[in-house]
Amino acid sequence: MSIVNADLAHLSPKDPDWWRQSVVYQIYPRSFADANGDGLGDLRGIISRVPYLQSLGIDAVWLSPFYPSPLADGGYDVADYRDVDPRIGTLEEFDELVAALHLAGIRLVVDIVPNHSSDQHPWFQQALAAGRGSAERDRYIFREGLGADGELPPSDWVAAFGGPRWTRVDDGQWYLGSFTKEQADFNWNNPDVREDFLTTLRFWADRGVDGFRVDVAHFLVKDLPDELPSWEEIWKLDLNSGTHPLQDRDEVHEVYRQWRQVLNEYDPPRSAVAETFVTPDRRAKYASPDGLGQAFNFDLLMADFDATQFRQVISTNLDLVASSGSSSTWVLSNHDVTRHPTRYGLPPLDGRDVKQGVEWIQAGAPADGIDLDLGSRRARAATMLMLALPGSAYLYQGEELGLHEVGDIPAEHRQDPAFFRGGKNDGLGRDGSRVPLPWTTTGASFGFGEAIAHIPQPTWFSGVSVEAEEADPASSLALYRDALRLRRELHTEEKLEWLDDLSGDTVLAFARPGGWVNVTNFGAEPVALPDAEVLLTSSPLQDGLLSGAATAWLRA
Numbered sequence: 001m002s003i004v005n006a007d008l009a010h011l012s013p014k015d016p017d018w019w020r021q022s023v024v025y026q027i028y029p030r031s032f033a034d035a036n037g038d039g040l041g042d043l044r045g046i047i048s049r050v051p052y053l054q055s056l057g058i059d060a061v062w063l064s065p066f067y068p069s070p071l072a073d074g075g076y077d078v079a080d081y082r083d084v085d086p087r088i089g090t091l092e093e094f095d096e097l098v099a100a101l102h103l104a105g106i107r108l109v110v111d112i113v114p115n116h117s118s119d120q121h122p123w124f125q126q127a128l129a130a131g132r133g134s135a136e137r138d139r140y141i142f143r144e145g146l147g148a149d150g151e152l153p154p155s156d157w158v159a160a161f162g163g164p165r166w167t168r169v170d171d172g173q174w175y176l177g178s179f180t181k182e183q184a185d186f187n188w189n190n191p192d193v194r195e196d197f198l199t200t201l202r203f204w205a206d207r208g209v210d211g212f213r214v215d216v217a218h219f220l221v222k223d224l225p226d227e228l229p230s231w232e233e234i235w236k237l238d239l240n241s242g243t244h245p246l247q248d249r250d251e252v253h254e255v256y257r258q259w260r261q262v263l264n265e266y267d268p269p270r271s272a273v274a275e276t277f278v279t280p281d282r283r284a285k286y287a288s289p290d291g292l293g294q295a296f297n298f299d300l301l302m303a304d305f306d307a308t309q310f311r312q313v314i315s316t317n318l319d320l321v322a323s324s325g326s327s328s329t330w331v332l333s334n335h336d337v338t339r340h341p342t343r344y345g346l347p348p349l350d351g352r353d354v355k356q357g358v359e360w361i362q363a364g365a366p367a368d369g370i371d372l373d374l375g376s377r378r379a380r381a382a383t384m385l386m387l388a389l390p391g392s393a394y395l396y397q398g399e400e401l402g403l404h405e406v407g408d409i410p411a412e413h414r415q416d417p418a419f420f421r422g423g424k425n426d427g428l429g430r431d432g433s434r435v436p437l438p439w440t441t442t443g444a445s446f447g448f449g450e451a452i453a454h455i456p457q458p459t460w461f462s463g464v465s466v467e468a469e470e471a472d473p474a475s476s477l478a479l480y481r482d483a484l485r486l487r488r489e490l491h492t493e494e495k496l497e498w499l500d501d502l503s504g505d506t507v508l509a510f511a512r513p514g515g516w517v518n519v520t521n522f523g524a525e526p527v528a529l530p531d532a533e534v535l536l537t538s539s540p541l542q543d544g545l546l547s548g549a550a551t552a553w554l555r556a
């Protein structure tokens, strides 16, 4: 396969609104394709697969961190924000990747991780060397400990992936690491930090990057009182006040207003999307046009496969973007959660966190309490529904193959800090969605590369490889390709009209401008479709009826 010179008719290179309704495909670079045969995915691997990305029909790639990193958290511990991890490539190869994607008509969004750096970042090393009270230490959040000799942490706070949030350094001070001790939180009240991230944004924007995904965007600015509240007390404080000591403080928007000015120096302006876990009304601030412009909405991902929940999530989010002027983001899978075919094969979440899904899978085979086939059918239906919504859709590598979560990774091959530190709600951790992709039915790593992959792949990956699915017109890959091609043809204004006479407790139907109708059957029994041209279905029709757990696209 080679790159077909892009038909840019569907996207104008200078369109400032290109992100509003784009399909963005997330690449977790160390697990996508390994060109140099060392078991770790690399930039050359991605370059070699640009024709595949083009054939899929996506509009943009979001590249998870590819920066130099000790990999304490899958690359979300960055040691140098303006370089490429030498194990996976060079800046020249990065430039080649940008060029290859652009030639294929695909834009590139890169991940930026501003809440914390790796403890191996030169600034953190300088902070350690310079000692207490120094300008170098002020770029991070250092505190004296409690107890007679400061031997106790400044507070009893727990890190997101388990263990204490404070770590003691040799001279006795403690620093804050909200996720792991290898990820030291920056002090966003320090002007050096603010300035340096503007330099980083320009560095990548100058290299042709089209946009940025901003990691834990609501965490940056903190305001820690002299006397720290206990962990129990801190979560009783109002998270929506804009004055919580640890997150979603109103001042964070000053940072993003400054970022927006830099992003708008480019033509077209560079896009940005915030990863936030805040309430929907607070989310709108991150998505405002003088802020980042767009914010992730994980509500669909948190919902069960249920018509009422889906309708409520969709309506709320469309109302919300109408008020902020942004467009909605939809996502069902990413590198942090159990893949959606697996989630949908489990009993309803019933308040359980989506990340806990992996605990239900044993030995990679259908275990008690999980119905993999039902999960797959629901996932295809939910994906088609998502792709029919106004706004942008985020896909995660491998979901086009219908991959299930890999449950049986031996402990010695796991990498996620959440697994090792027993982080709340993380169960087996996130490695099961980060297993390198299968490209071929055979080979040491099913075509991922020449060597065994850095996280072991299960044998069933052979049957869900790109090669296997390209030979099967009923495969998940074929469905994604058809759906993405049709979406490009059918997508128009960002509007949706519920079709109440077709909808009910188990069916959701809506129309988009131009006669594009989506009908999703969330129930188990087949339902009749209205009299219209059937364009695509996620499962074959049964005697002309839409089967249970299926979606149909129609042209009215």
Ligand code: BGC
Pocket (backbone or CB within 6 Å): 073, 076, 077, 113, 179, 215, 216, 275, 335, 336
């Ligand atoms: C990323 C995670 C990462 C965390 C800390 C997130 O929200 O998506 O993968 O572990 O931020 O950087």
